[in-house]
Amino acid sequence: MTMQQTFADLGVGKPMIDVLAAGGIVDPFPIQLATLPDTLAGRDALGRGKTGSGKTLAFCIPLVHRLAHTRKTAQPRGLILAPTRELASQIGAVLEPLAAAHNLKVTTIYGGVPQSRQVAALRSGVDIVVACPGRLEDLMKQRVVRLDSIEVTVLDEADHMADLGFLPAVTRILTATPSGGHRMLFSATLDNDVDKLVKRFLRDPVTHSVDSADSPVPAMTHHVFHVAGVEAKRELVHLLASGTGRRLLFMRTKHQARKLAKQLTESGVPSVDLHGNLSQPARDRNLAAFTTGKARVLVATDIAARGVHVDSVELVVHVDPPADYKTYLHRSGRTARAGSAGNVVTVALPEQRRELQAMMRKANIDVRPQQVAADSPPVQELVGELAPYQAPAPQAERSAQSTDSRAHRSQQGRSATARNRKRVGAGRVPVAVTADRAGHKGASHRRTGGHQRAN
Structure with a gap:
């Protein structure tokens, strides 16, 4: 019987493995088994998986891995875009302990709350920003944050971004990031304008699908x-x-x-x-x-x-x-x-x-x-x-x-x-x-x- 690969087998470093183990996470999920060998190597990736498939770790791990091995700058080097403030908060909660294992700072940016704390966090220096498009664009226009140092960009739930009408803002934001950066896009479907984003912003991406885009959860x-x-x-x-x-x-x-x-x-x-x-x-x-x-x-x-x-x-x-x-x-x-x-x-x-x-x-x-x-x-x-x-x-x-x-x-x-x-x-x-x-x-x-x- 073939043994399932471990996070170490996939190339995840010990500091993050220790954080995952402390949270009871030992065995990679299929979406992580599929994507991590490519994303840890820096290849652009398109991940398709249904809800509950474990995709948050699938992009947080390679993001932290990359930034842990590159030089800090005054501006953020990692960017994750999410369609809503609550999802952004969830991603931040998963990301923060992984980032802390490599002394990386994370901040979460979204609307519906005063921007003062978010501005203060950005001005104090952060490595990774998890953001909703609307508030991020506002802060970019105010010149509180620049994206010209971004090395890794993640777009989560791109199909939901499209449903909410955010793709024009997403396009402007991605255009503001360096064209040679590492990019990952995760979406349940590729309908409407999501495929246009893939074609424009991802370079020769590898595609990994875990179950069909619309498959229900087997349990x-x-x-x-x-x-x-x-x-x-x-x-x-x-x-x-x-x-x-x-x-x-x-x-x-x-x-x-x-x-x-x-x-x-x-x-x-x-x-x-x-x-x-x-x-x-x-x-x-x-x-x-x-x-x-x-x-x-x-x-x-x-x-x-x-x-x-x-x-x-x-x-x-x-x-x-x-x-x-x-x-x-x-x-x-x-x-x-x-x-x-x-x-x-x-x-x-x-x-x-x-x-x-x-x-x-x-x-x-x-x-x-x-x-x-x-x-x-x-x-x-x-x-x-x-x-x-x-x-x-x-x-x-x-x-x-x-x-x-x-x-x-x-x-x-x-x-x-x-x-x-x-x-x-x-x-x-x-x-x-x-x-x-x-x-x-x-x-x-x-x-x-x-x-x-x-x-």
Whole structure:
């Protein structure tokens, strides 16, 4: 039997390997196995992988590797562009410990907050900037930051950049970086103008695809529940939200998300909302409540369809079916991450069934709809199988447990297949959460393994 390559085999240096191991990351994911030999060698790369595939480390590692071996300058030498502020924050959280291992400084730049701290960080000197295009362009126009020293540029979720209309700004930013720099672009799809970016800014790039661009996550079980009307839907949604595990509910409108979170909380299910009407501090507070377990349910609009990572989200409920299959896949990808199992439920009223059926075909998901009420056997079976939520241990206990948990995490990943049948989650205690704006064929096709916090 062929042994899987390690990070050391791929050419990752010991300082970063030590950081990864300290976080329980031992075995590379497929996207990392595929891309790292080329990107560590400095070759331009186009990475295609579905949500939860581990692409954040796939570009952070070669970025830090390159800058650790080149001379510091007064201006940033590394740039990562992300479509939203929450995703930028998530990337920064993954990047910072890797960079610190080589004495590299990182700062994150995005709108929605005062720019004073970001300006101060840039003026004090940073090596890597993780930025959203809008705020970065503002600071470039103010001459707070220049990009003429950039050696490595990463564009993450390029397809989402296109969806949000950011590609003109991205084009201007990339034009401001040296033409001979190392560039990496990661995108789930290459439609619209993304391919134009590849052709213009990447030099003879190597392309690596992990699963098809629209493939669902194999550890995910999909359910489509047809309900007779609005009242039956309300009862079903409240039941699905009322378990002890962590659940994520998606709505189409901000008003409905806020209203449902309030109703659930008043009924005894601690819930918070996440949508575009919230300020950044309010988003941070609500996400923190969700990740620590103070709130068991997050009710969100599509602002959370990409980039949200919370350990052990066992259930995603499409309370309102999404507008298109890509959004369905991204929403659903908040569960069954990094090899863990998860369930996805879509609730459909009679008038939504035809459109939903067409969308599921496009998403390549083969699941038989079931007509249900809250007390129907399929619903009760699902509710009974969901894993109990394990609240975070006190700090002293977590410290005492950390050595053992790290030593055995690989074994936990290998034994996850057996636990999936009972839906007992193998995720570790949640320590961080971030979000951004904004799946497979049924229950029989599942897989487990791996223990990274993937993006």
